[in-house]
Amino acid sequence: MGHMVSTELPPLARAQSVLELADFDEVVRLYRPRIFRFLMASISDRDVAETLTQDCFLKAYNARHQFRGESSLNTWLTRIALNLVRDHLRSRRMRFWQKTRETALDIVDVGEWIPDGASTPEDVCLQQERVREIWQAVEKLSRQQRTVFLLRFVEEMELSEIAESTGMNTSTVKSHLYRALRIVRERASGKSEGEQQ
Amino acid sequence: MTTHANQFRDTLPPDEVMLEPAGQFGADLRNLRSAVHRAADRQTTEPVPFGWLNAAKRRRHAAQRLMVLAWTCAALLCIGALPFLHHAKPVVSRSSDTVARQVVTETDDTALLEQVDTAVSESVPSSLAPLDALDTLNSPSPTSTQPTLHAPEKKNVAQ
Numbered sequence: 001m002g003h004m005v006s007t008e009l010p011p012l013a014r015a016q017s018v019l020e021l022a023d024f025d026e027v028v029r030l031y032r033p034r035i036f037r038f039l040m041a042s043i044s045d046r047d048v049a050e051t052l053t054q055d056c057f058l059k060a061y062n063a064r065h066q067f068r069g070e071s072s073l074n075t076w077l078t079r080i081a082l083n084l085v086r087d088h089l090r091s092r093r094m095r096f097w098q099k100t101r102e103t104a105l106d107i108v109d110v111g112e113w114i115p116d117g118a119s120t121p122e123d124v125c126l127q128q129e130r131v132r133e134i135w136q137a138v139e140k141l142s143r144q145q146r147t148v149f150l151l152r153f154v155e156e157m158e159l160s161e162i163a164e165s166t167g168m169n170t171s172t173v174k175s176h177l178y179r180a181l182r183i184v185r186e187r188a189s190g191k192s193e194g195e196q197q
Numbered sequence: 198m199t200t201h202a203n204q205f206r207d208t209l210p211p212d213e214v215m216l217e218p219a220g221q222f223g224a225d226l227r228n229l230r231s232a233v234h235r236a237a238d239r240q241t242t243e244p245v246p247f248g249w250l251n252a253a254k255r256r257r258h259a260a261q262r263l264m265v266l267a268w269t270c271a272a273l274l275c276i277g278a279l280p281f282l283h284h285a286k287p288v289v290s291r292s293s294d295t296v297a298r299q300v301v302t303e304t305d306d307t308a309l310l311e312q313v314d315t316a317v318s319e320s321v322p323s324s325l326a327p328l329d330a331l332d333t334l335n336s337p338s339p340t341s342t343q344p345t346l347h348a349p350e351k352k353n354v355a356q
Contacts, residue, residue, distance in 0.1 A: 028245055037237035046240060054253035061250070116231065130225045131232050138229075152216065153226050154233050159216070177216075185222055 024064070028057055031074065034155065035081050041150050042085045044139065052084045059084075071164050078157075078165040082147065089143065130188070137187035138180075145180035148173055 035056055040049035059080050060067075067076055138149060147166060151157045159177075163170045218226060 028249075032245065033237060033241035036241050037233060040237050040240075041233050050240070051253075051256075054250055055256070058250050058253040058257065127225075127228055131228045134225050134229050135232075154230050156230070181218065185218075188222075188225070 024061060027060070027073065031077050032057070034074065035077055038078065038150060038155055039081055039085065041154055042081075042147065043088065048088065052081070052088060055084055056081045072161070074157075075161055075164045078151070078155075079167075082165060085147075086143075133188045134184055137184040140187070141180050141183060144168075145176050145183070148176040149180040149184070152177055 032053060036049055036053045039052045039056070040046060043049055043052070056077060060077055063080075067073075138146060141149060144166075148162055151162045151165065152159075157165070159170050159173050162168075163173045166173065168176075217223060
């Protein structure tokens with residue numbers, strides 16, 4: 001990675017930047033899994049998530065001199081990723097005739113993910129089924145609700161960090177989170193009850 | 198609307214309840230987190246390959262080139278359409294010219310006719326009186342029953 005950045009990207013012009021060239025390798029190494037995970041969960045497509053992760057870090061690299069350290073690096077990168085997601089969803093709406101989600105993510109590829117605390121095969125199946133229902137409910141949330149939900153319950157970010165990343169007030173974030181939780185709970189439980197009957 | 202939103206916010210549960218739901222739902226959310234992390238880790242555990250950002254750079258350059266191409270095409274189309282716009286304008290002016298010319302011609306005709314009327318209504322000089330009498334005889338009059346010089350004689354027609 002160190003060779004990749006130092007040989008492929010142009011040299012730093014400003015000596016007094018917050019992110020030094022050598023540090024950017026470390027930034028990519030540390031934050032790439034997190035950004036990829038968030039993008040994959042937001043778009044539900046592995047290939048697109050990988051593409052947008054690359055775009056995210058390229059944008060971050062090009063705009064690194066604008067980063068003044070007022071927010072954490074994670075928040076800043078998440079904000080860039082959020083903008084990319086918004087742009088991608090907008091362009092996907094415009095190109096509705098194209099076949100999308102060829103590499104769509106089924107979050108619970110049965111057999112690939114096994115819950116940690118499951119003791120019996122029945123428990124495994126039950127928990128996988130519950131996770132699948134919650135995931136389907138999350139996919140149907142509005143974009144803002146889904147973003148807030150994922151940042152909180154997948155990325156475990158604090159409300160203030162979510163507010164900073166999304167540019168919303170903390171109270172707005174709370175409202176979205178509350179609504180998202182209620183919808184997911186209702187949909188997931190409603191589906192479970194329906195299947196039991 | 199704002200009051201309604203404020204009322205909604207007042208009814209929100211405390212942060213602890215909202216941020217970490219308890220019970221079965223809380224456990225399901227933790228399982229979801231675990232599943233997403235596992236799904237993402239499968240792809241990101243490998244080290245970042247050499248030239249990882251090159252693909253993004255290429256896409257960016259391609260998008261820029263595409264944008265330049267699109268603007269160039271748009272500009273060429275505009276330039277190509279200019280002659281047609283130029284041609285379209287004279288047609289409009291020509292039609293307006295024709296109308297103007299017609300108006301002028303009509304005005305000229307009216308003036309000429311008025312001039313002729315004036316000339317005709319003038320009194321005939323005494324030297325031309327016999328000709329005037331002859332013209333009166335020749336001109337067909339709907340009320341007059343006398344035969345004119347140019348009218349064929351009924352007698353001859355009958356014969």
